[in-house]
Amino acid sequence: MNAEGQSLPTSRPRRRALLQAAMAVPAAGAVAVAGGGTPAEAASRTAASRAAASRTASGRFDAESPRFALAVLPDTQYLFDADSSDPEPLRATFRYLVSERGKANIAFMTHLGDVTEHGTSDEIELAADTFGTIHGKVPYSVLAGNHDIKSSTDDQRGDSAYLSSFGPDRYASMPTFGGASPDGYNTFHILRAADREWLVLALDWRISEAGLRWAQRVLDTHPTLPAILTTHDLAWADDEGQAQLSTHGQRLWDGIIRGNDQIFLALGGHYWPPGRTVLTNDADNDVHVHITNYQDRYYGGAGMIRLYGFDLARKTIDVETFSPWFLDRGPEKRTLLEAETVELTGAADRFSLDVDFERRFAGFAPVVPPRPRPAAAVMPRGTVAYWRFDASGTAASGKDGTPVGSGTVVRDLSGHGNDLTASRLHSSAPEVLTWSAEHHRGQPAHASLRFDGGKQPDRGAVLTTADHAPLNSEKFTSGYTIETFIKLPEPFEGDHAWMGILSWEGRSGDAGKTTGWSPDEPTCSLNLSPERFLQFVVYPHKQDADPTSWSHAVPVGRWMHIAMVNDGRRTVMYVDGSKIARNPAQPSTGIATLGKPFAIGGTQFNEAFGQGFYGWIGDTRIVNRPLKPRDFMALSD
Incomplete structure (x- = not known):
């Protein structure tokens, strides 16, 4: 329809008819540009x-x-x-x-x-x-x-x-x-x-x-x-x-x-x-x-x-x-x-x-990606462990897509001796853990590890601290910030319900905890539910409780930054710098660690690993105090 109420044909547009009352203006010289110039x-x-x-x-x-x-x-x-x-x-x-x-x-x-x-x-x-x-x-x-x-x-x-x-x-x-x-x-x-x-x-x-x-x-x-x-x-x-x-x-x-x-x-x-x-x-x-x-x-x-x-x-x-x-x-x-x-x-x-x-906009205004940041630039006061999977984290880092050898050591760049050692689960093939050049845009290191864990049969790989690493017994009674970068594959194929991302080994029952789903689950773990909800469950050092944070359904095919922040009283999970809704209100002071290794790539049950993680894991850092989102590792996009 045009301004005069006439129907326009569907086959071609028609310019609106001019009103007879439209004002006739005589031609004149060009008007100068405000301020002049080109x-x-x-x-x-x-x-x-x-x-x-x-x-x-x-x-x-x-x-x-x-x-x-x-x-x-x-x-x-x-x-x-x-x-x-x-x-x-x-x-x-x-x-x-x-x-x-x-x-x-x-x-x-x-x-x-x-x-x-x-x-x-x-x-x-x-x-x-x-x-x-x-x-x-x-x-x-x-x-x-x-x-x-x-x-x-x-x-x-x-x-x-x-x-x-x-x-x-x-x-x-x-x-x-x-x-x-x-x-x-x-x-x-x-x-x-x-x-x-x-x-x-x-x-x-x-x-x-x-x-x-x-x-x-x-x-x-x-x-x-x-x-x-x-x-x-x-x-x-x-x-x-x-x-x-x-x-x-x-x-x-x-x-x-x-x-x-x-x-x-x-x-x-x-x-x-x-x-x-x-x-x-x-x-x-x-x-x-x-x-x-x-x-x-x-x-x-x-x-x-x-x-x-x-x-x-x-x-x-x-x-x-x-x-x-x-x-x-x-x-x-x-x-x-x-x-x-x-x-x-x-x-x-x-x-x-x-x-x-x-x-x-890449054709006329390509974005220059952030350069890798040195480890020293991302270790704030209180950093007790920091791992990354580029050459600065391990001299053994290989080419994109090549297997990470069992026994490979990833150094703790904080200098506290919490080095990680890679191992396969259940005689898994070398391909279940490979080096990767993929990384979150805002990640300090431009590298990650690709895990190909799964069920039926259980397979995977984990990286664990040594038996007497200081991190194994850290209680974090003044609070903590645990951060990591992850990406889930797209398509997200297979059954990966309740796969672990990171955890401390041991049984919550051995720490004297009587609450929770089972005394055989570990005292702290970050997992993924069948609905792709992140689950962070922790048995505090002081309370006999198991406060658990649940995220929304997280996406596949996209890097995410995950942070768990505890201020000595309660725990809050953040996904990509945004606080999730389902954070527990019950008190939570410290982590009931048992002197047993910290692990990346899996979660134990009854002190045994089943399936391993499926996806990518990037830089991971643990700080013994709560950090503000502005202090997280991830640079904003």
């Missing part, structure tokens, strides 16, 4: 101020967090329509963005054009005044739609009421503003979020060849920045939300998008219903193309916005669509149509995109 010079002028992009009036935007939001505001033209204008819905949207900026970590807002219905001075001035609600509090961009200017012209049209109010001068004070094309109708913006810079291109409704050359120069000047292209007329969608490029969108695709791998997301308004598609660019990478427009909905869309929630940790963009104006009203006060419009949950309005940002 895109490179404009970017240089704003480089210092970008560092302050997170220090806005709200004062709470976190530019370093891996999670941030981009707010997208489509056609607002029916809210600025001559004497039937009502800017209040848009003011409510802007108030929401300002008030929620810290909580939702909103980095930027971009308007997709058709700010007004006729582009008259009165409509433009009212819209510009309404934007004052957000100005200086959340950075933003605006671009011209066909209702804001003389729609038969391109960005070389010269002066207009729109340009006077929404031209480059409007953004000059914003730390995100990078510059404008000489005509003033195209702008670029650089925002800092998720500890990196992102480029937003805001392009005119009908960009000229000169405008395309300008946009290419902007991209060439910022070749490592992931880019989001915004424009008014990009794509249209059928009733199922399947989008395809419009005629002008095809021109943008051929002229700027497909050849620039930086552009991974392209957003447009103009048509309805909303929809999306994924296209493949010349670098064989995905480009997400979305149409967002709700002017056909109740109250002209009621200032409805989309939030694109970028989550670089989860490699996801979560999208939601709602009207803050209606959201601000209690459910009992909403009319039927308000209730229908407050939030849209259809497949075209609420969805998630899987984006491996590092891989997607």
Whole structure:
């Protein structure tokens, strides 16, 4: 459907008919870029101020967090329509963005054009005044739609009421503003979020060849920045939300998008219903193309916005669509149509995109992986044992995929003499324990051990301390932190229920413990349940108890950092730096060790190993005091 209520054919898009009332604007000379100069010079002028992009009036935007939001505001033209204008819905949207900026970590807002219905001075001035609600509090961009200017012209049209109010001068004070094309109708913006810079291109409704050359120069000047292209007329969608490029969108695709791998997301308004598609660019990478427009909905869309929630940790963009104006009203006060419009949950309005940002951006901004860290850099005060499986941990470390020989010694780099010795279980083949170059991205050593343990028959390998190693009898009454890195294979084949990851040998019954599942289980172990829940069970030195921590179902095919932290009173498990829910509240002081070896790769029952671990184990460290998550071995992604 188009803006005039005419149905669009499903076979091809049709440009919206021009309103007779659209304002005719005489041509004029090119408008000067705010601040003057080339895109490179404009970017240089704003480089210092970008560092302050997170220090806005709200004062709470976190530019370093891996999670941030981009707010997208489509056609607002029916809210600025001559004497039937009502800017209040848009003011409510802007108030929401300002008030929620810290909580939702909103980095930027971009308007997709058709700010007004006729582009008259009165409509433009009212819209510009309404934007004052957000100005200086959340950075933003605006671009011209066909209702804001003389729609038969391109960005070389010269002066207009729109340009006077929404031209480059409007953004000059914003730390995100990078510059404008000489005509003033195209702008670029650089925002800092998720500890990196992102480029937003805001392009005119009908960009000229000169405008395309300008946009290419902007991209060439910022070749490592992931880019989001915004424009008014990009794509249209059928009733199922399947989008395809419009005629002008095809021109943008051929002229700027497909050849620039930086552009991974392209957003447009103009048509309805909303929809999306994924296209493949010349670098064989995905480009997400979305149409967002709700002017056909109740109250002209009621200032409805989309939030694109970028989550670089989860490699996801979560999208939601709602009207803050209606959201601000209690459910009992909403009319039927308000209730229908407050939030849209259809497949075209609420969805998630899987984006491996590092891989997607590797062609133009490859991430340099962290270098291995020396052992001395990751042994805080109180380290009683630290093992790693590279050359610094053992002179015998072999090539990736080669067996670790039985009898191989892995040194305790803390210097306390808790060296580990490798052995096979149940006459297992050499292949059950091999050297591996795989490692967690944030792991100090870039190496691990690959265990191929399992049941039926029991097989595996373990690494254990010597009979009289100091760690065997350490009681940890002042607390402890036990850390390791693990990865489960994908696919996770076979029966590996209750396999052990690390443990102390011995029987809890021999330590005088009467609680728990069995007196034959060891006094401390980290295991994996049949549901892939991590289980950390400990028999404290002081209490006759067995407080047990249970994680969620952990993933396969992905490295994890696991930490068990005890402060001398209670134990908390962390997975990837996040505290799990099922941590026991009962007191737990120390570990009832029995002077028997510590083991990596298995858990005993009745002083005998059954199956061994199945997966990878990386650096493992034990500290005799509680550590904060910021002090864990793992560097954040």
